[in-house]
Amino acid sequence: MGIREDAKEIINASIASALPDNAVKKALKKLPACDGKIYLVAIGKAAWQMTKAAKDELGDKITDGVCITKYDHVKDQIEGIRCFEAGHPVLDENSVAATKEAEKLVSGLSKDDFVIFLVSGGGSALFEDPKVPLSELQDINKQLLSSGASITEINTIRKRLSNVKGGRFAKMCEPATVFSIILSDIIGDPLDMIASGPAYPDSATTEDATGIINKYSLKVIEDVKALLTEETPKELSNVKTIVTGSVKQLCASASIKAKELGYEPIVLTACLDCEAKAAGQFISAIAREHSKDGKKLAYIMGGETVVKLTGKGLGGRNQELALACAEGIGGLKNVCVFSVGSDGTDGPTDAAGGIVDGDTKEALLSKEITISDVLANNDSYNALKLVDGLVITGPTGTNVNDVAVLLIGV
Numbered sequence: 001m002g003i004r005e006d007a008k009e010i011i012n013a014s015i016a017s018a019l020p021d022n023a024v025k026k027a028l029k030k031l032p033a034c035d036g037k038i039y040l041v042a043i044g045k046a047a048w049q050m051t052k053a054a055k056d057e058l059g060d061k062i063t064d065g066v067c068i069t070k071y072d073h074v075k076d077q078i079e080g081i082r083c084f085e086a087g088h089p090v091l092d093e094n095s096v097a098a099t100k101e102a103e104k105l106v107s108g109l110s111k112d113d114f115v116i117f118l119v120s121g122g123g124s125a126l127f128e129d130p131k132v133p134l135s136e137l138q139d140i141n142k143q144l145l146s147s148g149a150s151i152t153e154i155n156t157i158r159k160r161l162s163n164v165k166g167g168r169f170a171k172m173c174e175p176a177t178v179f180s181i182i183l184s185d186i187i188g189d190p191l192d193m194i195a196s197g198p199a200y201p202d203s204a205t206t207e208d209a210t211g212i213i214n215k216y217s218l219k220v221i222e223d224v225k226a227l228l229t230e231e232t233p234k235e236l237s238n239v240k241t242i243v244t245g246s247v248k249q250l251c252a253s254a255s256i257k258a259k260e261l262g263y264e265p266i267v268l269t270a271c272l273d274c275e276a277k278a279a280g281q282f283i284s285a286i287a288r289e290h291s292k293d294g295k296k297l298a299y300i301m302g303g304e305t306v307v308k309l310t311g312k313g314l315g316g317r318n319q320e321l322a323l324a325c326a327e328g329i330g331g332l333k334n335v336c337v338f339s340v341g342s343d344g345t346d347g348p349t350d351a352a353g354g355i356v357d358g359d360t361k362e363a364l365l366s367k368e369i370t371i372s373d374v375l376a377n378n379d380s381y382n383a384l385k386l387v388d389g390l391v392i393t394g395p396t397g398t399n400v401n402d403v404a405v406l407l408i409g410v
């Protein structure tokens with residue numbers, strides 16, 4: 001089998017291991033006895049998959065439920081659950097309409113009732129009842145997403161402009177108990193930041209929020225500035241939280257599969273969070289150093305890089321990482337690098353990420369395309385498409401960050 005086929009096996013195995021089904025079922029076995037009714041609200045890119053697992057586990061014990069996920073992520077109807085699709089990475093009117101359904105579901109509950117709240121990344125855009133006009137919030141989200149701000153910084157702002165984020169959804173559920181199961185897609189599992197923490201006390205402060213606006217020179221209206229000075233709930237007494245899945249698991253599975261395929265796996269980090277281009281350059285330096293070692297090696301990195309948009313092209317952080325790497329590994333015959341998002345969508349594209357090898361740079365040059373120009377225009381999708389460099393998985397049903405692997409053959 002060739003090195004690219006090995007790469008594809010590692011991609012499939014690591015994503016499959018990060019599916020939330022078993023984790024959700026296991027967590028629900030810890031659900032205390034309930035004297036009232038059980039409701040379900042699920043948000044995020046993995047919401048459908050998590051809801052399906054919950055329904056399989058609890059069946060008719062769920063009185064009613066709302067599942068909100070990204071477009072094309074509802075795989076089928078789930079009996080007794082209303083599934084909605086909405087805009088991501090920037091929210092839209094469907095995000096707001098679906099969120100209103102969830103709000104209605106949890107209003108007027110009793111202290112004996114339970115809300116099973118299934119949270120996954122992507123929830124910030126999909127689950128929203130804005131405190132500012134939708135168009136204003138969409139504009140701020142676009143500015144934040146292209147600024148190079150980290151997800152923690154982005155969500156610190158989002159929380160203050162929302163009626164459901166930053167612990168406020170849990171407040172709406174009072175006096176019912178919220179049983180929150182969180183699939184982590186942020187490095188270090190900061191529970192208040194994943195999907196902007198609708199059921200977790202906010203650790204960030206108004207000073208943090210204002211600092212972020214200044215740091216990235218964001219243009220915001222006066223109403224927004226005023227909201228940033230309002231504090232979010234710092235304590236919640238009705239929430240029990242279980243965190244499942246993470247990028248560490250994604251890396252561990254990549255490592256197991258690589259070993260099975262005869263590579264010596266080296267997990268370098270599960271918290272890669274620099275600029276995508278820088279990560280690609282770094283990985284290519286490792287490739288140049290070790291490509292002549294005469295051993296099959298697999299360097300594994302998990303995390304979530306960032307992209308500071310300078311151009312108008314199409315791409316995503318994983319595709320940029322892979323393409324940046326292609327520049328530095330050009331000519332190395334025994335090397336392949338991929339970077340994929342476990343959710344199956346990288347940026348606003350239909351690709352999960354990118355895959356490159358020592359021939360990629362030459363293949364692009366033969367089409368008069370230089371990698372530096374493509375990166376300057378953030379157009380990695382269109383370049384990789386021309387050289388069989390896209391990894392397409394479709395929506396995977398999970399969301400636990402990204403994994404990048406450098407494979408060195410003999």
Ligand SMILES: O=C(O)C(=O)CO
Binds near residue numbers: 122123125151185193
């Ligand atoms: O906030 C989100 O929606 C994220 O994707 C990070 O959890």
